[in-house]
Amino acid sequence: MTIRLYTGLGSGNAYKAELMLHLLDVSYEPVPVSIPKGEHRDPAFVRLNPFGQIPVLVDGMDAHLRGRAWLATDEATVADVACYPYLLLAAEGGIDTAPFAQVTAWMRRVEGLPRFWPMPRIPNLPPVPLVPPPG
Ligand SMILES: N[C@@H](CCC(=O)N[C@@H](CS)C(=O)NCC(=O)O)C(=O)O
Numbered sequence: 001m002t003i004r005l006y007t008g009l010g011s012g013n014a015y016k017a018e019l020m021l022h023l024l025d026v027s028y029e030p031v032p033v034s035i036p037k038g039e040h041r042d043p044a045f046v047r048l049n050p051f052g053q054i055p056v057l058v059d060g061m062d063a064h065l066r067g068r069a070w071l072a073t074d075e076a077t078v079a080d081v082a083c084y085p086y087l088l089l090a091a092e093g094g095i096d097t098a099p100f101a102q103v104t105a106w107m108r109r110v111e112g113l114p115r116f117w118p119m120p121r122i123p124n125l126p127p128v129p130l131v132p133p134p135g
Pocket of ligand 1 (some may be wrong): 011016035053054
């Protein structure tokens with residue numbers, strides 16, 4: 001799984017994400033974003049993070065799920081439970097998961113687990129415009 005971390009010199013928030021990846025011995029590709037040069041305002045970057053802030057972690061989840069049913073092992077684990085709500089709520093953050101076929105198939109698998117309990121939702125939330133996926 002290729003992990004890309006958009007990071008920048010002098011950013012404590014970017015460093016904390018980078019430190020965590022190192023502590024976990026997770027390999028990643030750092031992508032420098034210069035705040036002094038205003039690169040965090042570039043439209044391509046704002047498509048990744050509408051707040052225009054670093055860090056941004058792009059984790060290639062769709063590729064990771066190709067040929068496997070669950071995130072960590074051959075069975076559903078806490079990893080699947082921990083990640084499911086973020087994907088479920090992605091649209092509320094303007095992220096459309098529909099183009100990510102493996103991720104949406106995995107979400108349906110989570111929802112098909114015995115004793116699955118659907119998340120109670122806030123009624124009548126105003127729709128958020130979806131941002132097209134990067135690439
Ligand atoms: N809640 C975010 C905050 C990220 C953040 O504030 N990033 C700063 C750099 S340390 C940034 O990108 N600032 C540019 C801006 O807000 O325009 C986190 O904890 O990582």
